[in-house]
Amino acid sequence: MKDTASPKICIRGLCKAFGSKRVLDGLDLDVGTGESLVVIGGSGTGKSVLLKCVLGLLRADAGSITVDGEEVLGATVDRREAINRKFGMLFQGSALFDSLTVWENVAFGLLAGKGMERKRARQAALDKLAQVGLGPDVAMLSPSELSGGMQKRVALARAIAADPEIIFFDEPTTGLDPIMADVINNLIIQTTREVGASALSITHDMSSARKIAHRIAMLYQGKIIWAGPVGEIDNSQDDRVDQFIHGRAEGPIHMAVRA
Amino acid sequence: MSAAATAMRALQLVGSFVLTALETTGRLVLFAGAAISHCFRPPFYWRSFGRQLIDIGYYSLPVVGLTAIFTGMVLALQSYTGFARFSAESAIATVVVVSITRELGPVLAGLMVAGRIGAAMAAEIGTMRVTEQLDALTTLATNPMKYLVAPRLVAGVLMLPLLVLIADVIGVFGGYLVAVYKLGFNPATYLQNTFDALKMEDVVSGLVKAGAFGFIITLMGCYNGYTSRGGAQGVGAATTNAVVSASILILSFDYILTELFFAR
Numbered sequence: 001m002k003d004t005a006s007p008k009i010c011i012r013g014l015c016k017a018f019g020s021k022r023v024l025d026g027l028d029l030d031v032g033t034g035e036s037l038v039v040i041g042g043s044g045t046g047k048s049v050l051l052k053c054v055l056g057l058l059r060a061d062a063g064s065i066t067v068d069g070e071e072v073l074g075a076t077v078d079r080r081e082a083i084n085r086k087f088g089m090l091f092q093g094s095a096l097f098d099s100l101t102v103w104e105n106v107a108f109g110l111l112a113g114k115g116m117e118r119k120r121a122r123q124a125a126l127d128k129l130a131q132v133g134l135g136p137d138v139a140m141l142s143p144s145e146l147s148g149g150m151q152k153r154v155a156l157a158r159a160i161a162a163d164p165e166i167i168f169f170d171e172p173t174t175g176l177d178p179i180m181a182d183v184i185n186n187l188i189i190q191t192t193r194e195v196g197a198s199a200l201s202i203t204h205d206m207s208s209a210r211k212i213a214h215r216i217a218m219l220y221q222g223k224i225i226w227a228g229p230v231g232e233i234d235n236s237q238d239d240r241v242d243q244f245i246h247g248r249a250e251g252p253i254h255m256a257v258r259a
Numbered sequence: 260m261s262a263a264a265t266a267m268r269a270l271q272l273v274g275s276f277v278l279t280a281l282e283t284t285g286r287l288v289l290f291a292g293a294a295i296s297h298c299f300r301p302p303f304y305w306r307s308f309g310r311q312l313i314d315i316g317y318y319s320l321p322v323v324g325l326t327a328i329f330t331g332m333v334l335a336l337q338s339y340t341g342f343a344r345f346s347a348e349s350a351i352a353t354v355v356v357v358s359i360t361r362e363l364g365p366v367l368a369g370l371m372v373a374g375r376i377g378a379a380m381a382a383e384i385g386t387m388r389v390t391e392q393l394d395a396l397t398t399l400a401t402n403p404m405k406y407l408v409a410p411r412l413v414a415g416v417l418m419l420p421l422l423v424l425i426a427d428v429i430g431v432f433g434g435y436l437v438a439v440y441k442l443g444f445n446p447a448t449y450l451q452n453t454f455d456a457l458k459m460e461d462v463v464s465g466l467v468k469a470g471a472f473g474f475i476i477t478l479m480g481c482y483n484g485y486t487s488r489g490g491a492q493g494v495g496a497a498t499t500n501a502v503v504s505a506s507i508l509i510l511s512f513d514y515i516l517t518e519l520f521f522a523r
Binding site: 052055056057077081082084085087088089091092093095096097098099108109112113115158162168 | 302304383386387390391392394395397398399400401402406
């Protein structure tokens with residue numbers, strides 16, 4: 001299924017700074033076709049910045065990002081929109097449009113992006129909602145009427161609605177109870193397999209990372225310090241990775257703590 | 260602190276203020292240019308546009324109508340008080356219709372809509388910004404400028420003149436009510452005086468002003484919401500800025516457009 005020989009996303013020498021703070025400092029990363037790659041790292045290490053650079057939400061200072069061999073940094077607005085049609089994205093806070101109903105949220109990419117007629121788009125949205133375990137009774141509700149877990153499921157349905165080639169997950173289990181987190185992990189595995197998509201996720205939830213990843217990469221001080229198959233992370237031979245995956249306060253990584 | 264240092268500090272503050280003002284103006288002009296260009300380039304989001312027409316036009320009618328009728332009534336009353344001293348009561352109809360169509364209709368409607376619509380737009384788009392909904396639009400291959408800003412801008416430019424036209428009629432009617440039922444004017448004479456004083460250029464200048472005010476209100480609402488930062492506090496600040504900046508610009512452009520139309 002996965003094919004890392006011809007990367008779907010290829011990132012080389014990516015740099016991004018905010019003022020004097022260098023968040024990404026020459027980052028290299030590949031995501032293979034059909035592969036699920038999880039980037040782990042502490043809070044504030046630049047995981048979200050990495051994702052936003054790939055999605056075109058932030059402009060990288062230097063480096064290269066190619067999607068299917070096409071350079072996306074510096075692409076025109078129209079080209080960027082065309083590239084974004086290959087993407088699906090699950091936001092940390094779900095980012096559902098609160099002025100639209102649940103089904104309109106799920107079908108948004110089909111209605112606004114692909115110009116599908118409303119009746120067909122509604123049916124497609126109901127199918128995707130069913131795929132994430134939600135019945136047609138929630139379709140007409142407003143996002144604010146749903147619990148956090150249900151909102152996450154709707155956001156996942158929206159991310160996969162247009163059958164994207166690459167799906168991005170930003171902290172998919174943050175703020176959920178352990179059972180709902182596992183439900184979301186299962187849905188991520190199931191939906192990405194059904195769509196046959198590549199997946200790039202960022203998280204600091206190790207149980208989620210172990211469950212959804214084929215490969216894990218660790219981001220620290222703007223660079224990938226370790227990357228490998230999920231089964232090898234416990235034998236990484238890197239103290240920083242060990243400290244992070246075991247959640248130890250003591251070790252080579254010192255978090256900035258203010259009294 | 261020496262006098263030279265104090266002067267230097269004052270100069271620094273003035274310089275910093277001027278630079279910030281220029282930077283903001285530049286950003287606003289670029290934003291307006293991008294927004295206008297999206298109004299003419301497909302895809303067009305008709306559903307979103309229709310919703311804005313209803314929001315700006317239909318739902319603003321009560322507040323604009325009430326403002327207009329009371330303004331017309333007060334204008335007739337005040338004019339009578341003043342003109343009675345010179346036995347010039349017959350000029351009341353002229354004062355009411357000219358004031359309403361040229362100035363009070365567009366300016367008061369603009370200010371009321373700025374408070375209602377400009378604030379709502381800044382709050383809605385600002386909330387979308389801080390909850391990543393604008394980013395979500397981008398990832399769904401939808402340009403937020405095209406989907407959110409362009410429909411609002413066009414709807415504002417179209418709806419404000421319509422609202423002002425209705426406000427003109429209601430405002431003149433307010434003056435008529437006071438003149439006829441309180442001050443005892445003859446209805447037919449009052450109406451005749453009104454129509455005699457009414458000129459096409461008065462109405463047209465008011466409608467052109469209204470179109471410009473519609474653009475200003477929606478632009479400031481969208482710009483402040485789009486560029487808001489920092490959670491609830493940022494959205495609150497964006498809302499305030501949208502209303503204040505739109506109101507000031509409306510009054511400034513009212514003077515500029517009046518100069519253009521009527522300066523001899």
